[in-house]
Each structure stands twice: as structure tokens, then as C-alpha cells.
Amino acid sequence: MKAANPLYGLMAEFANERALLEATRRTYAGGYRRLDAYSPFPVEGLAQALGRRRTAVPLIVLIGGLTGGLGGYFLQYYAMAVDYKFNIGGRPLHSWPSFIPITFELTVLCASLSAVIGMLALNRLPEPYHPVFNVPEFARASVDRFFLCIESTDPVFELPETRRFLESLNPIRVMEVSS
Amino acid sequence: MPEGDPKITKGPEADVGYPLTPLGYPSRILGPGETYDTVTERISSIVLRHPPLKLWWVGFAIAFSMLMMFLFAVTWLLYRGIGIWGVNIPVAWGFAIVNFVWWIGIGHAGTFISAILLLVLQKWRTSINRLTEAMTLFAVACAGMFPLLHLGRPWLFYWLLPYPDTMGLWPQFRSPLVWDVFAVSTYFTVSLIFWYVGLLPDLATVRDRAQTWRKKFIYGVLAMGWRGSARHWQRHQSAYLLLAGLATPLVLSVHSVVSLDFSVAIVPGWHSTIFPPYFVAGAIYSGFAMVLNIVIPLRRIYKLESYITLRHLNNMANVMLATGMMVAYGYLMEAFMAWFSGDIYEQYMMVNRAFGPYGWAFWALMLTNVLIPQALWSRRVRTTPILLFLVAFSVNVGMWLERFVIVITSLARDYVPSIWRMYYPTRWDWMTFFGTIGLFLTLLLLFIRFLPMISMSEVRELVTEHEEVEP
Numbered sequence: 037m038k039a040a041n042p043l044y045g046l047m048a049e050f051a052n053e054r055a056l057l058e059a060t061r062r063t064y065a066g067g068y069r070r071l072d073a074y075s076p077f078p079v080e081g082l083a084q085a086l087g088r089r090r091t092a093v094p095l096i097v098l099i100g101g102l103t104g105g106l107g108g109y110f111l112q113y114y115a116m117a118v119d120y121k122f123n124i125g126g127r128p129l130h131s132w133p134s135f136i137p138i139t140f141e142l143t144v145l146c147a148s149l150s151a152v153i154g155m156l157a158l159n160r161l162p163e164p165y166h167p168v169f170n171v172p173e174f175a176r177a178s179v180d181r182f183f184l185c186i187e188s189t190d191p192v193f194e195l196p197e198t199r200r201f202l203e204s205l206n207p208i209r210v211m212e213v214s215s
Numbered sequence: 216m217p218e219g220d221p222k223i224t225k226g227p228e229a230d231v232g233y234p235l236t237p238l239g240y241p242s243r244i245l246g247p248g249e250t251y252d253t254v255t256e257r258i259s260s261i262v263l264r265h266p267p268l269k270l271w272w273v274g275f276a277i278a279f280s281m282l283m284m285f286l287f288a289v290t291w292l293l294y295r296g297i298g299i300w301g302v303n304i305p306v307a308w309g310f311a312i313v314n315f316v317w318w319i320g321i322g323h324a325g326t327f328i329s330a331i332l333l334l335v336l337q338k339w340r341t342s343i344n345r346l347t348e349a350m351t352l353f354a355v356a357c358a359g360m361f362p363l364l365h366l367g368r369p370w371l372f373y374w375l376l377p378y379p380d381t382m383g384l385w386p387q388f389r390s391p392l393v394w395d396v397f398a399v400s401t402y403f404t405v406s407l408i409f410w411y412v413g414l415l416p417d418l419a420t421v422r423d424r425a426q427t428w429r430k431k432f433i434y435g436v437l438a439m440g441w442r443g444s445a446r447h448w449q450r451h452q453s454a455y456l457l458l459a460g461l462a463t464p465l466v467l468s469v470h471s472v473v474s475l476d477f478s479v480a481i482v483p484g485w486h487s488t489i490f491p492p493y494f495v496a497g498a499i500y501s502g503f504a505m506v507l508n509i510v511i512p513l514r515r516i517y518k519l520e521s522y523i524t525l526r527h528l529n530n531m532a533n534v535m536l537a538t539g540m541m542v543a544y545g546y547l548m549e550a551f552m553a554w555f556s557g558d559i560y561e562q563y564m565m566v567n568r569a570f571g572p573y574g575w576a577f578w579a580l581m582l583t584n585v586l587i588p589q590a591l592w593s594r595r596v597r598t599t600p601i602l603l604f605l606v607a608f609s610v611n612v613g614m615w616l617e618r619f620v621i622v623i624t625s626l627a628r629d630y631v632p633s634i635w636r637m638y639y640p641t642r643w644d645w646m647t648f649f650g651t652i653g654l655f656l657t658l659l660l661l662f663i664r665f666l667p668m669i670s671m672s673e674v675r676e677l678v679t680e681h682e683e684v685e686p
Binding site for chain 2: 073083179
């Protein structure tokens with residue numbers, strides 16, 4: 037690898053999601069680990085083919101929702117029963133049924149916000165620059181083409197070897213990605 | 216697709232030729248011959264090149280003038296105060312609350328389509344969810360105007376929120392009006408982020424297809440560097456599904472909370488346990504009516520018949536028919552309970568509604584909201600866009616009248632006849648109401664012009680499934 041033109045990886049282009057899924061499975065089976073697949077719509081099983089199982093998003097949402105719910109209830113309890121006691125028709129200060137709607141709303145609000153913020157943070161978005169965009173053909177990754185990229189930092193990555201391997205997967209073409 | 220069938224080899228515009236199910240309903244949710252490329256081209260070109268520009272400008276000019284009228288009315292309101300409206304004691308909740316409930320109800324169809332229909336795997340939601348979510352956002356924005364302006368001193372709106380203020384006070388958390396603040400602001404926020412999460416991959420498509428530097432930059436910033444990585448998609452789908460799951464109880468709660476504003480009060484005609492479900496059904500009813508009123512002209516102007524097919528219209532009409540029957544049942548039960556309660560105030564409320572000074576509104580309501588929608592039993596009406604448009608318009612008018620009847624007639628004559636008083640809206644009331652329609656249309660037209668109004672990534676999935684079913 038030359039310092040003047042550092043290589044981010046090699047990228048193969050496919051015509052449909054079945055070809056990409058098959059190629060990803062074979063690449064993973066071939067021992068490559070630092071790779072990513074790109075598609076214009078979610079392809080079922082593709083993340084699993086890359087060796088990923090679960091995402092942490094549901095856990096983040098659960099934590100966010102619990103925080104919102106408990107915090108919301110405590111806010112109302114503290115305000116109505118501790119900090120500013122206000123007798124309305126002799127009803128109990130800790131009138132929990134009337135605290136339920138806001139508790140529910142704040143649960144949903146915090147859970148939803150943590151879903152989005154958690155998803156973006158785990159995906160490391162916003163990310164203004166990424167080497168894959170250096171490939172002109174990659175513009176079609178958001179339209180109708182499917183890409184598989186093996187990164188040069190992969191321990192098994194060897195330029196002529198990996199290129200031959202990618203070409204054996206019957207792609208439309210194989211391209212070098214500069215970083 | 217099976218060869219030799221002349222019906223489906225026609226172009227996507229040939230609605231009449233669409234195949235039917237055995238029961239005689241249109242069955243396609245995607246026009247024939249659609250590929251990833253045609254989907255992307257058709258939808259992103261509306262954003263990037265925008266073909267029917269003239270018509271758009273005409274619409275925008277009208278909408279924007281109405282928005283200016285709204286700003287004028289609001290400016291005068293802020294200068295002179297609430298007295299320019301027709302509200303007074305006993306009718307302290309005039310047009311502001313009627314319009315608030317009407318708008319927020321309209322928003323419900325968007326969340327219903329995008330969240331509930333996603334969870335119950337209704338594929339036909341795919342091509343209309345983006346547009347209806349946008350409608351939700353704009354309708355809630357319009358709705359929010361009214362309670363804010365009705366505060367009298369809108370610049371002090373933050374008093375509604377819990378914050379450690381120097382006066383040592385808290386909002387009254389036992390009041391449905393405070394629940395409303397939380398419900399509506401949560402609803403708006405969740406709708407906005409749900410919409411944006413769905414929009415993210417499509418913004419990337421627009422970014423990648425944009426020709427000029429400026430468009431590339433703006434859509435690039437909005438797309439946040441989305442590149443369609445499988446890892447990203449996995450988290451994106453997980454977050455999207457969870458948001459749908461969260462939005463589902465939310466949409467049912469929002470109008471329930473709005474209805475509690477009424478039913479917790481002891482005013483005859485308001486103090487009723489049927490209100491929450493009946494309001495939610497009414498909200499979805501009016502929301503679908505508004506969706507149809509928007510979608511029917513749009514699919515024609517932008518030639519989207521291939522994505523918003525007769526099956527979509529038929530399905531939406533069915534939802535309208537079902538929720539319309541629930542609303543009609545609500546009216547019936549209101550009348551029955553008024554009689555059955557044996558309470559003279561409740562009984563008089565019902566007589567007053569139908570035969571009192573606002574009787575015309577009640578009968579107009581029955582006509583537009585109960586009688587005319589019965590036309591939807593006919594398949595011909597459900598699959599003829601122009602007829603469906605007219606029925607949906609009648610429902611929109613009817614749902615507005617429903618809120619007028621509930622708010623005004625109950626307040627104008629409650630208990631002691633000596634404080635009965637009529638309510639007459641002033642020109643400022645009307646200008647504010649039509650002004651928010653201008654706000655709604657302005658936002659909608661800007662959305663259509665600058666953002667993809669159909670979810671391209673989801674329609675691509677639909678294309679893939681179609682290929683698998685009909686290779």
C-alpha cells in the first residue's frame with residue numbers, strides 16, 4: 037500500500053439484493069471480517085450475513101422510556117404532594133390516577149427521542165465524509181445498485197488476492213476505494 | 216406478472232384496467248412495470264426538477280395569501296387582545312377550541328397510517344405514509360396555534376410547562392388542560408422524529424441524484440451522510456419499528472386526552488364517558504377524509520397513479536366508512552344516554568342541540584357526517600376519485616360541525632337560563648380559521664416541492680416483493 041494513495045478497500049457492485057446477500061455470506065465465510073454491505077433499501081438477513089446479531093437500539097429505548105416514565109411521575113408527585121401542596125376539594129395530594137396521562141406521554145417522548153438519538157449515535161451519524169463516496173458508481177447505492185466493500189485494514193486483505201476473490205463472486209465490477 | 220392479460224399490460228395511468236380481487240376490489244398496490252429506477256426517477260424528479268411548476272405556483276399564491284391573512288389576524292389579536300373574537304361568558308371556548316380539536320383530529324390519520332398499519336403489516340400504507348405523516352405534522356402545527364392564541368397572553372405560554380420559576384408555582388398536573396400540553400407537544404415531537412427517520416434514506420437518494428452544488432449540499436446535510444450500510448439499516452429498522460410501536464398508543468392517547476378536556480368538565484353534553492373512544496374514531500375519520508382530499512388531486516397532478524392506486528383509495532374509503540359508523544354510533548349513544556340518564560339538563564341539552572338556535576348546525580352535521588358518507592357502501596363511489604373526493608370533503612365539513620355543535624351548543628345553554636347567551640364568531644375568528652388552512656396548505660406545498668412525498672426506499676422493497684411474487 038502506497039502512502040500517496042492510501043486504499044480504503046475494494047468494492048464490488050451487484051445488480052440485486054440476492055446477489056449481494058450471497059456474496060456477503062461467501063465473503064464472511066472466506067474469513068473477511070472488516071467489510072460492509074450497502075443497499076438502497078433494508079435487505080433482510082444482510083446484517084446477519086455480516087456477522088451481526090442484535091442491535092442495542094431496543095435497550096436504549098427501554099432505558100429512555102423508563103427514565104421518562106419514572107422522571108415524569110416523580111416530577112408530578114414532587115410538585116403536587118411535596119413542593120406546592122394545594123388542597124382541591126379535600127382530595128389526596130398524591131392523587132396518582134390524574135398523574136398517569138403525563139407519565140405516559142413523557143414515557144413515550146423520552147423513549148422516542150432515545151430511539152432516534154441512539155440509532156444515530158450507534159451509526160455514527162452525522163458523518164460528513166466517508167471514503168465509499170469517493171467511488172463515482174457508489175451514487176447508485178441509494179438508487180438501484182448493491183455494494184460490498186472489503187476494507188484494507190482487514191487482516192486477510194491482500195490486494196491481488198482479494199480482488200480475485202471479489203471477481204469470483206460475479207459482480208458487475210470491482211472498484212478500488214481510496215480513502 | 217402473468218403474460219397475455221391485457222388488463223395489466225397497460226400503462227400505469229390506466230387505472231380502469233387494474234386487476235380486481237374475486238370480490239371485485241382493485242388489488243394492486245403498485246402499478247405494472249415499476250423498477251427501482253422508475254420509482255426513484257418519478258419521485259425524486261418531483262423534488263429536483265418539479266414538472267408542473269405553474270400549477271404549483273398558483274396553489275402556492277393562494278395558500279400564501281391565506282397565510283398572510285392569518286398573520287394579519289394574529290397581529291391584530293396580539294395588539295387588541297382576545298376581545299376581537301366572539302368569545303365571552305358563557306361561551307368562552309369559541310372557534311379556537313373548535314378549530315384546535317378539528318385540526319388535531321385530522322393529524323391522527325397520518326400516525327394511524329404510518330404506525331398502526333406498519334405494525335399490522337398493511338403493505339398498502341407504504342406509498343402514502345410519508346405524505347400523511349407530513350399532513351399530521353402540519354395539522355398539529357395548525358392545531359397548536361389555537362390554544363396558544365386563546366391563552367390571551369401567548370407570550371407567557373411557558374407558564375404551562377413545569378420549570379422552577381421564581382413565583383414558586385407549578386402547573387396543575389391534575390388538570391386535563393395541562394395533560395393536553397404534554398399530549399400535543401409529545402405528539403408533535405414524536406411525529407416529527409418518526410417522519411425524519413423514515414425520510415433519512417430518501418434524503419440520501421435525493422443528495423446522490425442532485426445536479427447542482429447547492430442542492431447536493433443542502434440534501435447532504437439533511438441526509439447526515441447516510442450511505443445505506445447494512446449495519447445502519449439494521450439499527451434504522453429497529454428504531455423505526457420501535458417508534459411505530461410507541462406512536463401507536465400515543466395516537467390513541469392524544470385525542471383521548473383532548474376529549475377529557477370536555478368530559479372532565481360538568482357541562483351537559485360534555486360530561487360523558489363515551490368521549491375518548493368516540494373522539495379517537497372521529498379523529499381517524501376526519502384524518503382519512505383529509506388524506507383523501509389531498510391525495511386525490513396530487514396523484515393526478517403529479518401522475519402518481521402507479522403508486523397511489525385505486526386500491527389505496529378503496530382501502531382508505533373503507534376505513535372512513537368503518538370509523539364513520541363508529542362516530543354515528545357515538546351520536547346515537549349521546550342521545551340515548553341523555554334520555555336514559557333522567558337528568559333534565561342532559562335531556563334539555565339534546566333537545567337544544569337538535570331544535571335550539573344552533574339546530575341548523577346539528578342537522579347539517581347529520582347530513583354531512585352521517586348521511587352522505589353512506590355513499591361509501593357503493594364500490595363505484597369508493598373507486599371513483601372525484602366522487603370519493605366529494606364525500607371526503609363532506610366529512611371534513613361534518614367533523615368541523617361536530618366540534619362546533621359540541622363546544623358551542625353545550626356552553627351557550629348550560630344550567631341557569633339567565634346566563635344563556637348566543638355565540639357569534641367575528642370576522643377575526645373566520646380569518647384565523649381560514650388562515651390556518653393557508654398555513655397548512657403552504658407547508659404542504661413546500662413539502663411537496665422540496666421533499667420526496669413518497670418513501671422511495673420502502674417502495675423499492677415493494678418492487679422487490681412484486682418481482683418475487685410475479686417474476
